[in-house]
Structures are given as structure tokens and as C-alpha cells.
Amino acid sequence: MSGYAAEFMDAVRAKNSGEPEFLQAVAEVVDSCNIVLDRHPELREAKILERMVEPERVIIFRVPWQDDAGEFQINRGFRIEMNSAIGPYKGGLRFHPSVNLGILKFLAFEQVYKNALTTLPMGGGKGGSDFDPKGKSDGEVMRFCQSFMTELQRHIGPDTDVPAGDIGVGGREIGFLFGQYKRLRNEFTGVLTGKGLNWGGSLIRPEATGYGCVYFAAEMLATKGDSLEGKTCLVSGSGNVAQYTIEKILDMGGTVVTASDSSGFVYDEAGIDREKLAFLMELKNVTRGRIKEYADKYPSAVFKPVDPALDHNPLWAIKADCAFPSATQNEINAADAANLLGNGVKLVAEGANMPSSPDAVRAFVNAGILYAPGKASNAGGVATSGLEMSQNSMRLSWPREEVDERLHTIMRNIHAACVNAANEYGTPGNYVNGANIAGFLKVAGAMKDQGLV
Numbered sequence: 001m002s003g004y005a006a007e008f009m010d011a012v013r014a015k016n017s018g019e020p021e022f023l024q025a026v027a028e029v030v031d032s033c034n035i036v037l038d039r040h041p042e043l044r045e046a047k048i049l050e051r052m053v054e055p056e057r058v059i060i061f062r063v064p065w066q067d068d069a070g071e072f073q074i075n076r077g078f079r080i081e082m083n084s085a086i087g088p089y090k091g092g093l094r095f096h097p098s099v100n101l102g103i104l105k106f107l108a109f110e111q112v113y114k115n116a117l118t119t120l121p122m123g124g125g126k127g128g129s130d131f132d133p134k135g136k137s138d139g140e141v142m143r144f145c146q147s148f149m150t151e152l153q154r155h156i157g158p159d160t161d162v163p164a165g166d167i168g169v170g171g172r173e174i175g176f177l178f179g180q181y182k183r184l185r186n187e188f189t190g191v192l193t194g195k196g197l198n199w200g201g202s203l204i205r206p207e208a209t210g211y212g213c214v215y216f217a218a219e220m221l222a223t224k225g226d227s228l229e230g231k232t233c234l235v236s237g238s239g240n241v242a243q244y245t246i247e248k249i250l251d252m253g254g255t256v257v258t259a260s261d262s263s264g265f266v267y268d269e270a271g272i273d274r275e276k277l278a279f280l281m282e283l284k285n286v287t288r289g290r291i292k293e294y295a296d297k298y299p300s301a302v303f304k305p306v307d308p309a310l311d312h313n314p315l316w317a318i319k320a321d322c323a324f325p326s327a328t329q330n331e332i333n334a335a336d337a338a339n340l341l342g343n344g345v346k347l348v349a350e351g352a353n354m355p356s357s358p359d360a361v362r363a364f365v366n367a368g369i370l371y372a373p374g375k376a377s378n379a380g381g382v383a384t385s386g387l388e389m390s391q392n393s394m395r396l397s398w399p400r401e402e403v404d405e406r407l408h409t410i411m412r413n414i415h416a417a418c419v420n421a422a423n424e425y426g427t428p429g430n431y432v433n434g435a436n437i438a439g440f441l442k443v444a445g446a447m448k449d450q451g452l453v
Contacts (some may be wrong), residue, residue: 190392210244212380
């Protein structure tokens with residue numbers, strides 16, 4: 001880093017010392033955009049980076065609710081409204097015990113650049129709670145969501161802040177949240193995305209993050225005259241993103257051999273075909289079971305439980321052509337990256353947010369493989385949320401084929417923007433730099449135009 005960048009990062013670390021994920025996200029952007037700031041000193045003079053790393057607003061609140069046994073429970077709720085330079089705040093809500101201020105600031109910061117890359121008018125935000133919906137009854141989840149929205153509704157709206165789902169927040173939770181918003185505000189507006197199809201949701205929204213990631217991977221492979229046809233692929237996770245990543249890889253002729261959850265992973269040498277995928281979706285979306293049940297049902301699969309003593313995840317040590325990390329942040333470390341590269345993986349496309357550690361990212365970039373950072377490759381989800389917002393504003397619903405084609409076009413455009421930015425700033429083929437620079441320039445331009453706010 002230059003002297004300016006190093007001093008900047010020292011100041012950010014001093015202010016945010018207990019937030020390693022946020023610091024990691026900021027350092028990546030600063031490293032990529034150093035050359036931009038050298039070429040455009042007016043952005044440095046306007047303190048654009050200094051303003052970008054400070055949320056426009058941070059909301060923290062108490063969420064009291066009552067469980068089925070009549071006991072009072074207290075959780076903490078958050079909403080980080082990071083940047084609204086190009087549109088209303090947009091980003092998901094995450095319900096998971098790991099949620100804290102630093103993780104949500106990292107996610108909100110990433111969301112700013114991701115949303116800018118989609119070319120849609122959306123700012124960046126993120127929110128959630130340390131509430132764990134696992135093992136809770138529908139009634140408990142409903143009471144929690146109603147309490148959470150009772151406070152959140154003061155701060156959101158279709159032209160202000162439009163949350164969506166994330167880890168732990170699916171169709172059930174979005175329904176409960178929307179119902180409470182409507183009850184309190186006495187209005188039916190597009191304030192949340194990921195809604196049910198019969199009350200304002202968009203076709204393709206559940207599939208969009210996974211589909212978009214695979215579309216982006218296909219665009220990368222096409223630059224080498226290649227495709228997903230016949231490729232063996234590793235996918236982590238078994239939630240929404242992983243499920244539809246698997247489905248679209250199958251559509252494009254690839255074979256997926258892994259899926260995982262917090263308990264471990266399954267390796268199915270025969271491949272996860274459409275019948276097995278349907279079982280996986282039923283397992284995770286309806287019965288809310290564990291991934292081990294997949295191996296219990298299919299003899300071709302082996303279940304490997306999580307082993308905390310290992311310094312790597314054996315899932316990433318399986319020989320394959322492509323990898324799609326789709327679970328959570330920092331799930332691929334340096335040892336995992338070495339295993340992937342040693343086994344001949346030529347493409348890594350991130351379906352999750354920042355699933356690769358800084359050392360892993362450096363290993364992928366230095367090896368010259370096709371590596372797509374999440375802010376580019378997983379932007380399909382928020383892009384389709386943006387399309388849902390448009391449909392809500394116009395009080396209409398587009399057919400499945402139209403939404404899918406719009407999503408595919410957006411992912412092609414994101415890929416082109418990353419390639420062009422990387423080329424223009426002297427790092428051809430580096431999708432990390434390309435994504436960060438393209439997103440940064442769009443937001444920075446809007447911030448500069450709007451003055452010191």
C-alpha cells in the first residue's frame with residue numbers, strides 16, 4: 001500500500017479494532033483502489049474513502065419476545081444504513097447467533113459495491129439479529145419477527161431502506177416481518193424483497209444468487225473458450241444459494257459432488273442429480289434436517305462431520321475443476337486454497353459473502369486462476385431484489401423468462417464491468433481489482449456530485 005493507504009488503514013483499525021471482518025473488507029477495497037486514488041487525487045481530496053467506511057446510520061435496538069414456555073427472551077437487533085449515494089439502502093437481514101456489529105458492517109460495506117455493480121439504483125445496507133431460528137417453532141419465530149419489525153419499521157420504507165432475507169431469514173420470516181410492517185404502518189408497499197409470489201414477490205428471486213453466480217462463472221470460462229460442460233464442481237452450503245447453484249450447474253452440464261451445513265459435508269462421487277437435489281431441497285427447506293440425512297438416504301454419498309482439530313476443510317481437498325463456496329464468510333483459508341490449487345481447480349466463484357480469507361484470495365490471484373469475488377459473482381440476488389422493487393413500484397409481475405433474462409444480462413454486464421476496470425487500471429484478469437474499482441468509481445462519482453454529505 002502507498003503511504004496514504006497505509007495511514008488510512010491505520011486510522012480505520014484504530015476506530016474499528018474489534019471488527020476483523022469489517023477491517024478485512026475495507027483493506028481489500030483500499031488495496032484495489034490505491035491506483036484509482038493515485039490517478040484521481042480529487043477523490044482523495046474529497047475524502048471519499050473516509051466517508052465510505054463510516055455508515056450513514058447505525059441502528060441498534062432491543063428485541064424482547066416470549067417463547068412457547070412463556071419465558072421472556074431478549075435479543076439484539078441491528079440495521080446498518082451504510083451508503084445511499086445511488087439509491088435507497090438495500091441489503092439483507094441475517095438471523096444467526098454469530099451476528100454482531102462488525103459482521104454486519106462488513107456485509108453492509110460489501111453491499112455498497114455489489115449494488116453499484118448491478119447498475120440498479122440501490123445503496124447499501126445490512127441488518128439482523130443474534131436470534132437463532134433453528135429449533136424454534138413457527139410461533140416463536142413469528143413473535144420474534146413481530147417484535148423485531150416493531151422497532152425496525154421506524155427506519156425503513158420503499159424509498160428509504162428496503163431489507164431482504166439472508167442467512168436465517170427465508171420466506172417464512174419475510175412473511176412475518178412484512179405482515180407486522182403492514183399492520184403497524186397501514187400500508188402495502190414494496191418495503192421488503194423476497195416476498196411470496198402471491199403478495200408481491202418476484203419470480204426467480206429465490207434462485208437468483210445461485211443462478212447469477214453460475215452465470216458469472218460461465219462468463220469467466222467463456223473468456224478462455226471453455227464452459228461448465230463436463231466440469232466436476234464443489235459446492236459448500238445447502239441453503240438457498242447452494243441449492244440453486246447446484247441446479248444451474250446441472251443445467252449447464254456440470255456435476256456437483258458436495259454440499260454441507262454447520263455439522264459437516266457430504267461427498268457424493270456419483271454426483272448430485274436432480275432427484276437428489278429435490279431431496280436436499282425438501283430436507284433443508286421443509287423438514288429442516290441435517291446434511292447427514294442425505295448420506296443416510298444415498299449409498300453413493302459419504303458424510304464427513306466437522307473436525308475442529310483440522311486446520312483445513314476436507315471438502316476443499318476433493319479433486320475438482322471448479323469451486324463454488326456458498327456457505328459463509330472466511331470458510332476457505334490458506335490451507336484450503338492450497339488444496340484446491342493442488343488438485344487442479346481452475347475456477348472459484350463465490351456464492352457467499354467474502355468466503356475466502358485474504359491469504360486464500362492472494363493464493364488464487366497469484367496462481368492466475370479464474371477467481372470471482374462475492375461482490376461480483378453473488379450480486380444476482382440483490383439484482384433480482386432490485387427487479388422486485390421495480391415490479392412493486394409498477395404494481396405488476398414479470399414472467400419467469402423475462403426476470404431470468406434480465407438477471408442473465410445483469411450478470412454479463414457485471415462481468416464486463418469487472419474486466420474493463422481491471423484492464424483500464426493495469427491488472428488484466430484480476431476480478432478482485434476489477435470489481436472493487438468498478439463499484440468504487442460509481443459510488444465515488446455520485447458522492448462527489450452530491451457534495452459533502
